[in-house]
Each structure stands twice: as structure tokens, then as C-alpha cells.
Amino acid sequence: MFKIVKKEHLNPTVAKMVIEAPLIAKKAEPGQFIIFRAKEDSERIPLTVADYDREAGTVTIIYQIVGAGTMELDTLKEGDCLHDFVGPLGTPSHVEGLKKVAVVGGGVGCAIAYPVAKKLHELGAEVHSVVGFRNKDLVILEDEFNAVSDKVCMMTDDGSYGEKGLVTNALEKLINDGNQYDEVIAIGPLVMMKFVCQLTKKYNIKTVVSMNPIMIDGTGMCGGCRLTVGGETKFACVDGPDFDGHLVDFDEAMHRGTMYKDFEQHAREAECNLLNKEVK
Numbered sequence: 001m002f003k004i005v006k007k008e009h010l011n012p013t014v015a016k017m018v019i020e021a022p023l024i025a026k027k028a029e030p031g032q033f034i035i036f037r038a039k040e041d042s043e044r045i046p047l048t049v050a051d052y053d054r055e056a057g058t059v060t061i062i063y064q065i066v067g068a069g070t071m072e073l074d075t076l077k078e079g080d081c082l083h084d085f086v087g088p089l090g091t092p093s094h095v096e097g098l099k100k101v102a103v104v105g106g107g108v109g110c111a112i113a114y115p116v117a118k119k120l121h122e123l124g125a126e127v128h129s130v131v132g133f134r135n136k137d138l139v140i141l142e143d144e145f146n147a148v149s150d151k152v153c154m155m156t157d158d159g160s161y162g163e164k165g166l167v168t169n170a171l172e173k174l175i176n177d178g179n180q181y182d183e184v185i186a187i188g189p190l191v192m193m194k195f196v197c198q199l200t201k202k203y204n205i206k207t208v209v210s211m212n213p214i215m216i217d218g219t220g221m222c223g224g225c226r227l228t229v230g231g232e233t234k235f236a237c238v239d240g241p242d243f244d245g246h247l248v249d250f251d252e253a254m255h256r257g258t259m260y261k262d263f264e265q266h267a268r269e270a271e272c273n274l275l276n277k278e279v280k
Contacts, residue, residue, distance in 0.1 A: 001081035002036075005058060010140040014064050014108055015074060016050070022057030024049075024087050030115035031093030031210065031242055034059065035218045037084040038073040045069045046215040048112040048241070049088060059085075062111035062140070089218045090241050093208070095119050098182045100126040102174060103149075104167050104196055106188025107133060112210055113187040114141050114148075121148035128179065129153070130170045132192070136161035167192060168199050175203055183208060186245060190254045197245035209245035211236045213253060228252050 006018035024034065033048040051060035063070050076082070093116050095101075101120055105113030110131050120127050129145045132155040139161055145152050153170040154162030163170065171184070186196040187210040200207040213236050216222040220238035227234050230247035234240065 001083065002085040003081050004076055004078050007076075007078050010062070011138050013066070013138070014062060014111075014140055016060060016062045017073075017076075018058050018060050019082065019085060020057060021059045021085050021087075024085065025052045025054050025057050025059050028052040028059060028088040029092035030095070030119045031112075032088035032090045033212075033218075033241065034061070034085055034087030035089065035215065036061075036073075036082050036086070038069070038076060038082055040083050042072055042083065043069045044084075044216060044218075045073070046089075046212065046218060046237075048210070048212065049115065050111045051115055051118075059087075062108065064108045086218070090237060091239070093119070093185070093210075093242050095123060095125070098123075098125050100128075100179070100181050102128045102130060102171060102179070102181045102184045104171060104184060104186040104188070104192075105129070105131045105145075106167055106186075106192040107138065108140070109188030109192075109210075110141050110145070112212075113185070114144050116185055116187070117145060118148045126150050128174060128181075130155065130167045130174070132156070132167040132170075132188070133161075134158065166195075168195050171196065172199055175205070181205055186210075190250055193245060193248075194250035194254075197248070197250075201246050207245040208242050209248060210241045211243055211248065211253065212241055213256065 003020040004017050005020050009015045028049045033046050035044050035046045047061045050062040065074050103113050103117045117127050117129050127149045128151045129149040130153045133139050134157045155170050184200050184207045186193045193209045197207050213225045216224045218237045220235045225236040228249040229243050
């Protein structure tokens with residue numbers, strides 16, 4: 001069992017948990033993920049490692065409360081235990097040797113972008129972080145990004161915080177200002193990553209994206225997380241989750257991501273009804 005040593009809501013729909021998992025903390029690296037079950041009969045959910053503390057033996061996860069599984073997870077409190085917490089899985093982000101990098105995060109994807117920016121900062125790279133949210137109320141990890149970045153561009157769709165606009169607007173401005181990046185690392189909604197890649201391809205800048213499709217076993221056996229990259233089938237759980245963004249078939253990935261939309265809605269409604277009964 002894996003004890004929840006700290007729980008904090010970062011905004012109305014996003015929460016952070018620090019989990020006691022010394023063996024995972026000992027090996028985890030930015031870009032890798034874990035698969036957990038909140039309770040014995042819960043669904044398996046993959047989440048990228050948001051942070052880790054090797055000395056304390058803890059792993060931090062950040063999740064958005066959007067479906068039945070994350071709603072069930074959010075019912076757990078500090079001192080409770082997760083039934084399963086397996087990892088680290090996937091291939092770590094390749095950040096060694098990079099001197100100047102733009103890290104682009106969108107929404108809850110910033111929870112994945114932050115540990116990458118932190119690792120780059122620790123390795124001595126110059127880090128420019130571009131982070132975007134729909135509005136001020138959804139902003140997360142601002143202080144954390146400021147601590148590990150040489151420059152931070154905060155963007156909101158409605159202009160309620162930072163600058164108004166998309167992350168691509170800020171990234172293109174940085175490029176046009178003369179910044180020459182060894183690499184752009186983009187993590188967030190598929191449509192955001194798609195347009196970041198379209199922009200960087202125009203400027204011939206290598207771009208890596210983190211793909212987090214539907215996963216089941218996390219070992220490459222089920223094939224649920226398959227993607228088309230450079231015309232070849234890849235499995236995000238073992239071949240990734242990082243891939244060359246200029247080779248990813250984003251349209252296919254977005255289509256596959258909607259396949260279980262109706263099922264997810266029914267599961268969410270069932271969980272809402274269950275939680276309401278428990279409250280009564």
C-alpha cells in the first residue's frame with residue numbers, strides 16, 4: 001500500500017498528491033510515468049511523475065478531476081493509501097547535452113513540463129518556459145516554473161492573467177526575438193502540441209512532444225497506446241512517451257482519443273451518483 005503523505009488542490013479541478021513510494025522515487029526520472037489504482041476494484045490510470053524526492057522516498061502526482069477514476073482518487077485523504085502504484089514506466093526524457101531549450105506547457109500538461117524544465121535547469125541549460133491556461137483560475141505551478149526558468153511567458157486565452165493569447169504566439173515571438181533553441185519540448189493537449197509542431201517545423205527547430213494516450217498495462221502488450229510516428233506504429237508506454245513531434249500523426253491520435261468518450265461520460269455519471277449517495 002502506498003500512503004498519501006500530502007494532498008493539495010491547486011485549482012478547482014486539479015490536485016496534487018505526494019505518495020510514499022521509496023523504490024519508485026529512487027529510480028524515477030522526468031518524462032516517466034506510473035500506473036495506479038486508487039482502490040482494489042478501481043480502473044488503472046497512468047499519470048506522469050510530476051516530481052520526486054529520493055531522500056524522502058516520495059513521488060508527486062498531479063491529476064485533473066475529469067472522470068470516474070480521478071473522481072474516486074480525489075475522495076482519498078492524507079493518510080489514506082493507494083492500492084497500486086507501479087513504476088517508473090516509460091523512457092525518461094533525453095535532456096543531456098542541451099544548452100538552450102524552450103519548454104512549452106499547456107493546462108494540466110504543465111505538471112509534466114515542470115520536471116523536465118527542472119532537470120534541464122539542474123544540468124545548467126538555459127530554460128525558457130512558455131505556459132498557457134484558459135484563465136487565471138486554472139494557473140498551476142507558477143512559482144515552480146519561475147524557480148527553474150531563465151524566462152517565463154505566462155499566457156491565458158482570455159487575458160485574465162499574464163499575456164492574452166496562445167502558447168504558439170509567445171513561442172514565435174521568442175524565436176523572432178533571436179533566441180536559437182537546441183530543442184523545443186511541448187507537453188499539453190494534443191491540439192496544442194500539433195500547432196506548436198507546425199510552428200517549429202517552419203523554423204526547423206527539433207521538437208519533442210509527450211504523448212499520453214489511452215493506456216492499460218503499461219508494458220506494450222495490450223497495444224492500447226499505439227500511435228503512428230513517422231509512418232510506423234509505436235507504443236507510447238515503452239517507445240515513449242516522448243516522440244519527435246514533427247513525425248507524430250496528431251489527427252489520428254486525436255480521433256482515437258475520442259473513441260471512449262460516451263463510455264467515459266457514463267462512468268463519470270455513475271461515480272457522481274455513487275458519491276452523492278455516500279454523502280447522504
